[in-house]
Amino acid sequence: MTQRQKMPSPPPRNDDEPEATGEILLGVRNLSKRFGGLQAIDRCSLEVRRGTITGLIGPNGAGKTTLFGAITGFHRPDSGRVVFKGENITALAPHEIFSKKLCRTFQIPREHKGLTVLENLMLVPPGQIGERFWNAWLRPGEVRRQERENRDKAREVLEFVSLSHLEQEYAANLSGGQKKLLELARTLMADPDLVLLDEPGAGVNRTLMKRLTENIQYLCRERGITFLLIEHDMDMVMSLCNPVIVMSEGRKLMEGPPDAVRSDPRVLEAYLGGQYAAAERQ
Numbered sequence: 001m002t003q004r005q006k007m008p009s010p011p012p013r014n015d016d017e018p019e020a021t022g023e024i025l026l027g028v029r030n031l032s033k034r035f036g037g038l039q040a041i042d043r044c045s046l047e048v049r050r051g052t053i054t055g056l057i058g059p060n061g062a063g064k065t066t067l068f069g070a071i072t073g074f075h076r077p078d079s080g081r082v083v084f085k086g087e088n089i090t091a092l093a094p095h096e097i098f099s100k101k102l103c104r105t106f107q108i109p110r111e112h113k114g115l116t117v118l119e120n121l122m123l124v125p126p127g128q129i130g131e132r133f134w135n136a137w138l139r140p141g142e143v144r145r146q147e148r149e150n151r152d153k154a155r156e157v158l159e160f161v162s163l164s165h166l167e168q169e170y171a172a173n174l175s176g177g178q179k180k181l182l183e184l185a186r187t188l189m190a191d192p193d194l195v196l197l198d199e200p201g202a203g204v205n206r207t208l209m210k211r212l213t214e215n216i217q218y219l220c221r222e223r224g225i226t227f228l229l230i231e232h233d234m235d236m237v238m239s240l241c242n243p244v245i246v247m248s249e250g251r252k253l254m255e256g257p258p259d260a261v262r263s264d265p266r267v268l269e270a271y272l273g274g275q276y277a278a279a280e281r282q
């Protein structure tokens, strides 16, 4: 992992949340995103502090995945700002944001199906000199060295997520849970500072879920990687995340430690309201 940079002081807080400690790694300020007539994100503001595993929960359609898309350049926000490590990254392209070490996974894994597990990881690091075809002739030694380093790193990451035995398997043949581990592995190839995980537990069996949870905890504690994760599995959220941010109708409803969130009547109402609304639409 790379050396952590010293960051400037966080900007003053402008909401009524209880005082939280730790440097702000990601700041979302008054972000909005509309799809036609639908306000998917509505002046949303929230913060993620370095060194945390922050949970992002909320009823279906609350805007969580759209928010991930707007943070990581996949959706261009209509207004508002995204600040990462003190830098305004709003509306940068996804690959530019990725290269700043802000990485994401997708709700439905986006593996390269026709490539092996190992190849999927080796594709990740940007700026490989072998990508320019003349370098294979002009700088063959350097190309080979970089490829070797890349392969070693990919193998190290695969060992960490317990997928080594599948390195030559086509990614298309992995189980749903293994694909989630591969998604996490791909972010690790970039030495990320912040990883956004979109429903890492969905479709994952209990054994793999336990491994995934332990991996996230280890990476946060030992490697200093910060996580923001969307999850519907409340057991996973309650055991893994602190703080938990609740989104409803495109903006932050509340934030707090898991116990406080679980017992907050506003959260219950948001979930029940969402269910009633869904039932009424049917």
Ligand SMILES: Nc1ncnc2c1ncn2[C@@H]1O[C@H](COP(=O)(O)OP(=O)(O)OP(=O)(O)O)[C@@H](O)[C@H]1O
Residues within 6 Å of the ligand: 035, 038, 040, 058, 059, 060, 061, 062, 063, 064, 065, 066, 067
């Ligand atoms: N590309 C899109 N075009 C049109 N509408 C969209 C698009 N993406 C999301 N939406 C709508 O925006 C709203 C927010 O969706 P989003 O997927 O962000 O919610 P979510 O909180 O992640 O929900 P879930 O928990 O079910 O994944 C929903 O009403 C959804 O239908």
